[in-house]
Amino acid sequence: MAETLVNSKTETAAHLNQYAGDPNFMTSLARGLCVLEAFAQESPQMTISQLSSKTGLSRAAVRRCLYTLSRLGYAGAEDGQRYALRPKMLTLSHTYTVSNTLSSAAQPILERMSDQLKESFSVATLDGDEIVYIARSQVSRLMSVDLHVGSRLPAYCTSMGRVLIASQPPDEVERYLSRVELKPFTSKTVSSVDKLRSMLRNVRRNGYAMCDQEFEIGLRSIAVPVYAPSGKVIATVNLSGNAQRMPLLDMQTQFLPHLRAAANELSVFLR
Template identity: 75%
Template sequence: MNVTTRRSAPSAMPASLPSAVAPALASKQTPASALDAFAGDPNFMTSLARGLVVIQAFTQQSPQMTISQLSVKTGLSRAAVRRCLYTLTKLGFAGAEDGTRYSLRPRMLTLSHTYTTSNTLSSAAQPILERMSAALHESFSVATLDGEDIVYIARTSVSRVMAVDLHIGSRLPAYCTSMGRILLAWLPVDQLEQYLATVNLIPHTTRTVTSVDKLRLILRNIRRNGYALCDQEYEVGLRSLAVPVYSPSGRVVATINLSGNAPRMSVFDMQTRFLPHLRNAANELSVFLR
């Protein structure tokens, strides 16, 4: 398989830093070094940014870390990590049971809850997805684009359809997912070309598209057809279908999808039985954005 590689930066880019930081990461080695792009900006709070870098260093694979481990992972000095953890601990967002290995605390959930309850798209999407899941007994999601990834902002799941446990806030690569391709297909031309010039098309399965030219053609067809169907490109056995969600101005601001087990759910079924439901849900969700 011919894998297209368009950048020399490490693939372990921190996914949820602000989009303004992403370009800097392309030529840097650590999350902390990306903050150098804002050096000299009197309005940029470096201490706050460092705290966010520390928070985002905790993952499902690394839920507990020492100061030394966090320093290596983030690129921040041990002293800076220690001050960030001290502040987060005092505020109840982090802690260390044994005094050395830190982890995030449940109070972190208040931050995500604030987003989901204050964001019109997220709060409006959840009941729509739940209603569809109850009627169709399938798993549905809504996501937006953040850098090179999609981010789940609403989700219902009637069964485990992926090896990873997806939830609100989960991130997946845009290029090999149905929701990601919807969001890419409706990007302004200059933004799409910038994305295609830098993205690293990693083959997650033998079906993953790893050619920029082929991906560009697929995105063109998606825009023409009005939906994206991704067949086992991110994970073997996973098939998904997505449609765009439009704002009143006609801009695609999100995407809604159905995901299911490939042996159980055929492509024909998705296109004939489920596509109309997805389009109706997307239209309903668009009403809340007016």
Template identity: 75%
Template structure:
């Protein structure tokens, strides 16, 4: 009996070995393995910080079981962390089972922003720019594979996600992230590229390491980064570096706007000099 082309294709496909399963994403708790045997490393404190960071805007309340799954910590370890945080007023559970962070947690971020020279100096500069230009501006630093907002002003909602001081976004597909990556020492950049997961957030997102390398070279050559709808459709942003006295780039300052309203040309011609002047002013506080 002869087989149709479709039947032949089906048989040949069935003979192929199954695709290997995707490697599971490492849990936050697994990041502590490298400190095993270090007598000065406080594992209990590290576990508590992992539990704190597990709470997000998408998951503001979680049970012990949910936190155990999300962090990779045992239920017993999560329970002890939550017990301590609750006793200190940083967490609590209204119904006795679903935990959430408490307002006292804000004292930790307040301590950082009031003691950090860069954050303290940046906020009034951004507020002055927003008042004059009626746009949203931010300052961020690099933390691992993400950027972290340390100062921000917002005159209108330009992103679907609600950004605030402490918000994190992926570095590779944001203008501020591109600036901070572009000025990393070569060894640090190579370490980042070797482990970074370049996920497509939109059809415009750069997901190739080589294309990202080219984009970063362009940032260094031009002295700024312009990212057009790579993180979110409709969002266009422009960022410049902020230098310390040593010449090292320690932060980045950006403008975010609605793509249909702000063209690439307008961003470059109207706002680039304002951003550079503000970045230079901010650099003075670091000298």
């Protein structure tokens, strides 16, 4: 289940209907992005029919998108039927990484922390109701899902997501709580909106969030906010650890100071 969630942001033709009538909205570009986002770890190769079914676009529209993407080098089909993304796609993510001040500043900080503390660290921002990883250093594979820059996870059952949601204005938090669907990834996943609301209040009061095996059994994490000069929280730094060898108290006493120092260091790059 976790594998598919990382790529759950795929837009569909139905979603594009909300822009109908907007003269400045480029529908053809939006359709091409729908096709690109449809490719995922569990479906790296797809036929035109499969892409049409997944995106809700017509086969003719998918065919035109793939033709254009293939001519530009972003996609291709070795057998003429099953399409896959090409390495040129990496240039797009690389452009974001090197042009985003926070992302480029975060990576060496995370790598330094991993070298010193022998743990995995990440930086993420909020996109809708999901977190998006913009930097990550990993010392070992902790989760069944392979997290990397660009991976997406739900905000409600992740420490980074709770930091980012809790930092929103109260009315925004309530709007989020009114629409969130609390899918139970494990037996420990928060199951009620009232409980989540209480958790978010504690995060706001304490200045950090912890998640104990709510997204995946065996995984614990702790996260702190990264502040812009205006005082707004724009990102979060977290540590992910194995629950068997990392007691919750150790995460608070041993690692929380390091996370806060890293967050302060990142804030300097935003001034």
